[in-house]
Amino acid sequence: MKIPADVAARFNEGVLVAAIAQDAGNGQVLMMAWMNEEALTKTIETGRVTYWSRSRNQLWTKGESSGHLQKLVGLGYDCDGDALLLQVEQVGAACHTGERSCFFRDIEFGKEEL
Amino acid sequence: MKIPADVAARFNEGVLVAAIAQDAGNGQVLMMAWMNEEALTKTIETGRVTYWSRSRNQLWTKGESSGHLQKLVGLGYDCDGDALLLQVEQVGAACHTGERSCFFRDIEFGKEEL
Numbered sequence: 001m002k003i004p005a006d007v008a009a010r011f012n013e014g015v016l017v018a019a020i021a022q023d024a025g026n027g028q029v030l031m032m033a034w035m036n037e038e039a040l041t042k043t044i045e046t047g048r049v050t051y052w053s054r055s056r057n058q059l060w061t062k063g064e065s066s067g068h069l070q071k072l073v074g075l076g077y078d079c080d081g082d083a084l085l086l087q088v089e090q091v092g093a094a095c096h097t098g099e100r101s102c103f104f105r106d107i108e109f110g111k112e113e114l
Numbered sequence: 115m116k117i118p119a120d121v122a123a124r125f126n127e128g129v130l131v132a133a134i135a136q137d138a139g140n141g142q143v144l145m146m147a148w149m150n151e152e153a154l155t156k157t158i159e160t161g162r163v164t165y166w167s168r169s170r171n172q173l174w175t176k177g178e179s180s181g182h183l184q185k186l187v188g189l190g191y192d193c194d195g196d197a198l199l200l201q202v203e204q205v206g207a208a209c210h211t212g213e214r215s216c217f218f219r220d221i222e223f224g225k226e227e228l
Contacts (some may be wrong), residue, residue: 002222018146020134023220027141030133032197044223078215083146085217095193103190103199107156108116 002044003037006081009066011037015050017082021094022072024087030051033060035084047072049086068092116158117151120195125151130166131196135208137202138187144208145216147174149198161186161202182206 003011010017016034023030029036035043038061042050049070063069074087079091097100117125124131127179130148137144147165149157153173156164163184167174188201209216 004221007177018132020143020146029131029134029136029143029199031191034135047224075221075223077219077221078146078216079211085143097193102192105191107118107189107191109186109189112160
């Protein structure tokens, strides 16, 4: 059993786990999506990142249609077992818009107040 | 109105938005927590990161008891408006365990299969 107890407990509660993909080369955060147990198991077994699509209600291997796959380089999990941090080698763009990262827009805030 | 329409739409649906905190200095992903509209507004207005605690059902200004606050340096949001990427200056440890990052444990996987 490669899935740690903390994370397995979340799956047993029927909870999806947040999966953050970070570029293993330069540290850029590329995207956040979701995994269930099947998605995480498939990711571990294949070394290619597979998420659970909440909108389509099915497994979603990143890049299987676009070719923009994510090769798994490292796999961390957080202190309460409800988030994963994937270190990946991203082929092409992570975002469906064609941007490298899904986080390509910023919110302005009052930096002058700091 | 500083909150972008995509993100505001999530709040209007009653959905919490995932907030990923990344060290603005070295790119380390520190933690993932949640924000509602009030938390995001307070974060923008004060420049100090405030989350929404799902377990305590209340606003939670990071570091208000521990002193381990997060100063907001940058604030991105993703293509579908349900995740935020916070660039922060982290005072002390982000994790309640005392670790710098909540993602201090790894899952082993079959790298040899790649």
